[in-house]
Amino acid sequence: MTLAQLKAFHAVATEGSIQKAAELLKLTQPAVSIQIKALEQGRKVNLFRRNGHELRLSPNGQALFEATSRLLRAQRDANDILTSAAGGMSGTLVLGADGPHVALDLVAKFRQQNPNVRVELRLANADTTWDNLQQLRVDAAVMAGARPDASVMRQDICRQSMVALLRHDHSLAGQQELTMATLAGHDLIFRETGSSTQQKVNAALRDLGVLEQPKLEVSSREGVIEAVKRGMGIGFAYENEAPCDGRLTAIPITDMTAINTDQLLCMKAQMSNPFVKSLFSLA
Template sequence: MNLKQLINFKQLRCFHAVAREGGFTMAARALSVGQPSITTHIKSLEDSNGVELFSRHGHIVELTDIGCSLLAITKRIFSLEKEAAELLDAASGLKIGNLKISAIGPFQVTEMILAFGQKFPDVELSVSFGNSQEVLDGLFDFTGDVAVLARVKDDHRLFSIPYGDYQVVILAGNDHPWGQRKEINIEELDGQRMIFREVGSATRRVFEKKLEESGVSIRRVLEIGSREAMIQAVARGIGIGIALEEEISMDKRLKSIKVTNADITLHSQVVCLQERRNSPLIKAFLSVVKDLIAIR
């Protein structure tokens, strides 16, 4: 490509939409245009640069190697475009905009959302949930602006604010031998049938580390992909589970049991990319978080 040739941003936007949505039809719907328009822009982008950005197999569309590399760039381009819009909006008092928040659980992020909404009522908030690894990946993938998750290892790419500490407790069904207990010692977990969240779960990571330090060996009977599914499995007597104390609902089928002789604590943080910490919406959200911490 002639370096003097201007990049056609309509073509890049169409490419980005197809890559992110996983197909031409979904991309057209996301951009509110006709599918032929998407197809034309993609073909023009490929032909003018002599590259193939997608492999087509019937209705299945997959990125080629060069397509993957271009997607990494367009993620940054459209993230900066969003930041530019936020900057201009900030000059008039953050009256519009969208902030994408991802968190490991609703209880941690709810008070932040309420406080931010009161201060900036016209800013749209999008909230998603996942385990700590999924939430962190969203920051690097530019699908999330701010993350609320367990403490992460030092990483120069990230800016973080410590937020809160949460106790990990044992969950048992009412019919379990521990169904009427309020406390146990960690040694009593030895040999117990346990249900775990997936490997990316910070709660699991903290708990397993404490088991290892204490020389306790449990029986892993089930690994399950969501907090809600784990709670159902515990309630049905498949095994015992773990959760943060604040996550436990008023489910009468479950008993929350504290581990008295071991400190099993999850430390949470509010995190964003270092390069984006001064983005107007992100900066405003972090300011609200700091205010919440200050009044505790």
């Protein structure tokens, strides 16, 4: 087993294909395939479940991926620490986020202070972002509703209110403000269960005693916006996420004011990373 084999495996697991992994590693596809084959045959284990060109991690592959995530992160952290000690700040910061807006504000400040540092922003829902943080697939994360955990450092960044997204010609579009009770009587567009936005909406509906069955569920914020534009129902977003679009109206929800606290998070062990330290000082 070599570090090159582990890097090849990690790239394939991350990218989901030999071709994309080869592009990432700047190698040929046969070279990556040889590394994976040598790793599997040398240990007599299957790391991927194969269906044509589709690759999915086997249970052994998933366990190894968690280990290589820690290994490669430690290697990169060591390089960043030594680079910083030598008087420079260069390298790569990997930041997870459950939404782009607050995270990008922080990244903009970070890039101004550290222009030679490459930033990789990994967007996912809240559940996946939390898992990426725990498994050290990211250096830090910006998200809301993070569960309590003594091993995680956290710092509040901002608080946001929820708004309802309606098409401009919706019957409620002329209202100055709305309540969840009013909205519950209309067709609602939901996000997936792992979305922090949807978790807040679900909690508000439960408080009203409403067991809402959505007629449409969309797995991305952008998809919800497009569905609203097509008159398919009312969507939800935090105020900073509301798009500027003449076809849409964003109306405050009075009983969902300042309900969302975005935080910067990292595992405590990551506070030795100079890039993470810089993020916390800016947050």
